[in-house]
Amino acid sequence: MIEATPIVEMRNIKKNFGGVRALCGVDLVLKRNEVLGLVGDNAAGKSTLMKILSGAYIPDGGEIFIEGKKTHIASPSDARRIGIEMVYQDLALADNLDVAANVFLGREAASKKLGPISVMDKHYMEQETKRLLDRLKIDISSVRSIVERLSGGQRQAIAIVRATAFNNKVTIMDEPTAALSVAAIRKVIDLINELKAQGNSIIIISHRLEDIYEVSDRMIVLRQGRKVRECPVIGKLDEFREQVVAYIIGARDDFAERGVD
């Protein structure tokens, strides 16, 4: 059986923070156009692993392959350039700016250049933001609303729009459904399905196993900086939940012989 090259492959990723071993040799594969769920207890290393992929952290060891090619990701800009975008756990929005400014943050459109000074094309950015919001069926009255005053669900949506605004290939979402109302969670899940339908490859981190169950094709469980489970998402929700929880709390471990010191 010949498998297509995965869009992302991380091998033996290691990361320490001072004395804290956040990741001790994790492998991760993301196939093209799949949704991969990443779960684990608090401090398991989920965010750290994904921040390494998005260029926010530099790993202490390990390799990353993007579409089969070995790649160094040294900064968020590097990750962006190869089409990897991340929606951070704290959203990383500039609360003092409006919706359009946040969507285009760091990637503003220029109308002209005066030497080193680039003049923004505000109308283009606002129009484009409106189009992007419509594309993902997001309901925000004005692209000129200051982000500070929007609801949690709207802010989450803006962070997702920003991540997916520039034809990216891989979208990482760190707990996109945390602290949201049931209706807002529904919207985010619809959004993920919509993105998948549009060809995106997605990694989603969540503590809400029912959300993982609903959107993911496959899943990985991390525990104390190690991968303890990798499996397709199948079966009934209750069985799925019971099984995954066993891995999360450490009652079961598929890779017990590896990564132990």
Place this chain on the structure above:
Amino acid sequence: MGTRRSGILFIKEAKEMLLNNIREFGMYIVLFVIIIIFTITTKGAFISSRNISNLLNQGGYIAVLAVGMTLVIIIRHIDLSVGYLSGFLGAVAAIAMVSWHLPVYIAIPLVLLFGAIAGLAPGFLVAKMGIPAFVATLAGWLGYRGALQLATMRTGTIIIPNAAFNAISNGYIPDIPGISILPGVHKLTLILGVLVILLFIINSIKDRRKTQSYNFKVLPVEMFILKLVFVSVVVGCIAWVLSGYRGLSWTAVIILGVILIYNFIMTQTFLGRHIYAVGGNPEAAELSGISVKKITYVVFSSMGMLAGLSGIMFASRLQSATTTAGQLFELDAIAAAFVGGASATGGVGKVTGSIIGAFVMMSLTNGMNLMGIDISYQYIVRAAVLAGAVIFDVATRNRKK
């Protein structure tokens, strides 16, 4: 029925606009009230053309500092060193012309360049070393104070004999010769005022059309017209008052230039957008590929350059460089920035606001001087206004949450 409903809608929208811009409007109202009060208490002396003209010339060097300080405050820092840096650079300008015999058109750009380079020092300490700006620039405050005393040690006050240089803060733009109507009125100033109003109206209409063509919401037409009329009346009044004395001073021209350039940068360019982003959420800015370090360097460097400009304006005003030049300028500039709507939590502040804030503080000093109020009470009144501005900021901020 229909008109009544649109009337209600109008009031609702007017209210919303007022609430959304309450800090800005608040400032204009405060300035307006101050002007009225002083005009009454000084029996019109405050609003006289001569006094307003003087007020601009006296306050210009604080106004330009306030603009730079607002940028620094937007990125969540502070710069205490700019007062004595301004004094020191004023002395450097004097020495450049008097001792080095440099022509004025070389001395001025040189001093501005020195200022921009000097600003890199706190930029380095803050951005690279992670030292709090308060401490880093306090070191600058001490250092530049010493440097200023060294520079003026041998000669004491350095007299500047250069007429062109001294015109910067004492001279006025020439008038068009040979027009006999309106004697005693500065015609060119009036004409410029009218031009500004026309440009503003044309630009506003153009922008409104463009926004409409993109199907974006614009101000309701009544509000739009109200805004045009209001701005036109204000600009017209200023031009009329100034033309009654000797017209537009060079200081006013410099302030206008600084406003135009900085306002353009802050509202229209990538750089301005990134400065606001760094102030709003530095981590988010960094994750978006914006270099917080680079922005910090640029903002402190611009502050240093404006300190140079301020030093030049002050030295020109006194026609000399003195040992105490620049004393407390930094505090006046910080106060002006906060009164002008900058927020201590960062990310918020406007160039136009800082200028208004500077004029509020200058008007207070000037008006109370005219009234003969003792300096000790003056400090207390200014303290109250500053505290009021900050309390207002916190109060309106919490309400929005």
